[in-house]
Amino acid sequence: MEMDSQETQPIISSSPPGRISLRPMTLSDVDDYMVWATDPKVARFCTWEPCTSRDEAIKYITDRVLTHPWLRAICLEDDRPIGYILIMAVDNIRKEIGYVLARKYWGKGFATEAVRLVTAEVFKEFPEIERLEALVDVDNVGSQRVLEKVGFTKEGVMRKFLCIKGSVRDTVMFSFLPTDTLK
Amino acid sequence: MDAHDFLRWAGDDRVTGNLRWPAFTSEEEALTFIRDVCLPHPWRRSICIDDRSIGFISIFPETGDNRFKAHIGYGLSHEYWGKGITTRAVSVAVSQVFNDLPHVLRLQAFVQTQNKASQRVVEKIGFQKECLLRKYTYLKGQIYDVFVYSLLSSDLLPLP
Numbered sequence: 301m302e303m304d305s306q307e308t309q310p311i312i313s314s315s316p317p318g319r320i321s322l323r324p325m326t327l328s329d330v331d332d333y334m335v336w337a338t339d340p341k342v343a344r345f346c347t348w349e350p351c352t353s354r355d356e357a358i359k360y361i362t363d364r365v366l367t368h369p370w371l372r373a374i375c376l377e378d379d380r381p382i383g384y385i386l387i388m389a390v391d392n393i394r395k396e397i398g399y400v401l402a403r404k405y406w407g408k409g410f411a412t413e414a415v416r417l418v419t420a421e422v423f424k425e426f427p428e429i430e431r432l433e434a435l436v437d438v439d440n441v442g443s444q445r446v447l448e449k450v451g452f453t454k455e456g457v458m459r460k461f462l463c464i465k466g467s468v469r470d471t472v473m474f475s476f477l478p479t480d481t482l483k
Numbered sequence: 484m485d486a487h488d489f490l491r492w493a494g495d496d497r498v499t500g501n502l503r504w505p506a507f508t509s510e511e512e513a514l515t516f517i518r519d520v521c522l523p524h525p526w527r528r529s530i531c532i533d534d535r536s537i538g539f540i541s542i543f544p545e546t547g548d549n550r551f552k553a554h555i556g557y558g559l560s561h562e563y564w565g566k567g568i569t570t571r572a573v574s575v576a577v578s579q580v581f582n583d584l585p586h587v588l589r590l591q592a593f594v595q596t597q598n599k600a601s602q603r604v605v606e607k608i609g610f611q612k613e614c615l616l617r618k619y620t621y622l623k624g625q626i627y628d629v630f631v632y633s634l635l636s637s638d639l640l641p642l643p
Contacts, residue, residue, distance in 0.1 A: 393621050430618040430626055456614025459633055460589045463548045468588060473614055473631075 320413050322372035325365050325384060329373060330357050332381045333365075336402040345437040346400065347464060374401065374414045385414045387422060393430040395422065399446075411446045416482060419450060423478040431475055435462060438470040447474045451483035485529065486513045488536040492560035498538075501598055502558055503622065526580055530559060530572045537563050540576045544587055552589040553580070557604070570604045577608060581636045592632045593620065605632045 325333070336342045337351040337360070351357050365371060369389070373381035383401035390396050397418060401411050423429055436443045438457060448454065452474040461471040490513045492498050499506040504520075507513045521527050521539075530538035538559035544550045555577075559569050581587060592610060594601045606612070610632035620627045 391621065393618070393626060430621075433616075453617070455616055456631065458591075458613050458631060459611070460635055461552065463551065468551055473616065475617055477618055 319376070320382075320410055320417075321375050321379070322385065322414065322417060323375060323379075325361065325371060325373045325381065327358065327361055327366070329381050330354065330361060333357055333361060335404075336383055336400055339403055341403055342400060345440045345443070345464065349465070372418075374399070374410060382410065383414075385411075385418055387418065387432075390433070393428065395426065395429055395432050397422075397432055397434050399443075406442060411443070412449045415446055416450045419452075419476055420482060429478070431477055433476075434474040436472045436474065437462070437464065438472055444472055444474075449483060450476070451481060452476045453480070485536045486510045486517060489513045489517060492536075492538055492558065495561055497561045498558045501595055501601070501622070502556065505623075526553075526584060528572075528576060530557075530568065532563075538569070538572070540572055542576065542580050542584070542587075542590070544584060550586055552591060553584065553587045555590050555592050557601075564600070570607050573604055574608050577634060578639065581639060588636050590634045593629045594632060595620070596628045596630060602630060602632075605634075608634070609638065610634045611638070 331354075334351060334354065334357050337348075337357060340350045343350045351360065365384075368386060371384055371386040374383045374385055375381050382405045383399065385397070385399040388396045388398065397415065399411055399414060419432060422432055434443075434447055434452060436447065444454070453476070455473045455475055458471050458473060460468045462469050487510060490507055490510055493507050493513060493516070496506045504516070507516060524541065525544060526542040528540050529536040530540060538557065540555070540557045542553050542555050544553040555573070557569055557573055577590065580590070590610075592601075592605050593616075594605065596615070602612075611634070612630055612632050614631040616629050616631060618626050619629045
């Protein structure tokens with residue numbers, strides 16, 4: 301999922317193509333990984349606790365990130381990751397998308413671009429998939445907006461659906477089907 | 484013991500069409516199912532008339548961190564459809580299950596969009612319709628849209 305980067309002026313209102321690229325993570329990304337992984341505001345709606353040491357980060361990247369069946373670093377023009385995006389298999393016909401971004405890069409459309417790129421490709425890479433879904437905490441408004449901007453359908457709110465760090469949370473369900481249109 | 488009665492409805496495609504298990508074709512298959520699935524099940528009841536099984540209600544909590552939520556499933560012998568039996572039985576079951584399984588906070592029913600009768604059951608009991616999930620379930624060779632209904636243990640608390 302490589303895209304050639306292009307030189308662009310920072311634009312406030314639109315998302316020009318090519319600002320980000322997606323590539324596999326490597327162990328040499330550990331310091332950039334720690335920028336978001338140690339941040340409790342980033343971890344707030346995730347199942348994981350913030351990372352507390354470089355050794356812990358190396359272990360997590362080795363055991364969970366590098367072994368993941370589909371995970372890509374979201375990189376800016378300098379090829380350094382500012383977050384990652386991943387696809388999880390739910391069953392034979394369904395996959396789930398998830399993404400995380402360092403807080404410094406929130407609100408600029410990077411997650412929207414990454415989700416749009418992955419959504420455009422996932423049904424080609426996995427032609428048996430009938431449904432791509434995303435589950436977002438009811439309070440995570442930023443992430444809900446990402447999915448809405450890409451063209452996911454908000455299907456409803458499921459009450460007390462997910463347990464995040466011991467707390468049972470209401471969860472918004474979004475989906476994108478191969479027959480849907482990207483915005 | 485119940486295998487003969489069980490087979491009367493569990494061998495009927497009209498009843499099992501929307502369920503995950505196939506219609507049984509022999510008493511032996513039915514007995515095996517009762518022994519291996521029903522008896523060890525965390526919460527499963529027969530719906531009975533005159534102490535004979537005419538259907539079932541099954542509540543199955545998820546595992547590990549997710550055991551606070553449980554799926555509810557039910558089936559009724561075709562000859563008893565349309566009389567409000569399932570609604571009454573599920574209504575009783577729901578009040579019992581929150582007592583019997585106190586860690587369960589959320590009961591959920593995922594009902595195929597074409598199964599109007601089943602939707603009426605949960606609606607009459609007071610489940611809340613939360614979502615339409617598109618292309619959610621792959622069952623016996625077909626892909627279905629489902630409505631998600633939920634009833635929380637807190638929904639049943641008396642109003643202050």
